[in-house]
Amino acid sequence: MAEKSTASPTPQTPSPLPRRRPSRVQYVEVECRSSGKTRRFAANTDARSAVEVINMRLKKEEVGLPAALHIEAVKDGEEPIVFGPNSILVSYGDGWKLQTVTQADLFPTEEIRDRDVGRISKQAFDSGVLHPKKRASKPFRLLYILKIVFAFIFIFVLAAIFTMFLDYLPELILFVK
Known part of the structure; x- marks a missing residue:
């Protein structure tokens, strides 16, 4: 006659890949100079994505504040480290903090800020986040x-x-x- 087959539970095989232990730093904090708020991002976030998120929140929550151009790491007495658009955000340890940079930070005087800053910032930081204001076409x-x-x-x-x-x-x- 027909035999009954009993299904035995399959033993779990160990994964061939070693398990990654979570690193000590699981997030990176970036201080938004426009709003004064600190934003947290995952450890492997690229700078372009972080700037886009910060600008999106600035546009949505705090209307009228200047947009972020890029992110840099600063420490008293040290030269700032500028993160390019494809750079991964990294915390450099004690004393270093990540913060955004705005047009007002780059060009502190109003006469320079009122000039064609969009063109200068586009050349200096071509990150895809910057969209200089298009000049309105004047009718003839x-x-x-x-x-x-x-x-x-x-x-x-x-x-x-x-x-x-x-x-x-x-x-x-x-x-x-």
Whole structure:
């Protein structure tokens, strides 16, 4: 007759990959200079993603505050370490802190800030996060068109004067002799 098969529980085989123990630092803290809040990010977050999240929250929660351009690690008496867009955020230990940098931080005086800062920051930090304000296209104005027409008329008048001068040049030479 037919035998009954009994299913025995399968023993769990050990995974061929070693188990990763969680590292000591599981997150990185970044201080937002615009809002003063500290944001936490996972240990392997790239700088572009962190800046995008910070700017998104600034736009949503604190309207009117300047957007972050990039992230840098700072410590008193040390040169800041700037994180590029594809850099992984890393905490450097005691005394070092990660913070955002805004246009106001880069260009503290108002006269420089009011200039074409979008162009400068786009060249300096091409991270995909920066979107300089597009200039609004101005419609053609009547004065602009009149200036162009005047320039063409002036060119034709000047050409006519030179043509007449060249036509009468042989007579002028004979008169002088």
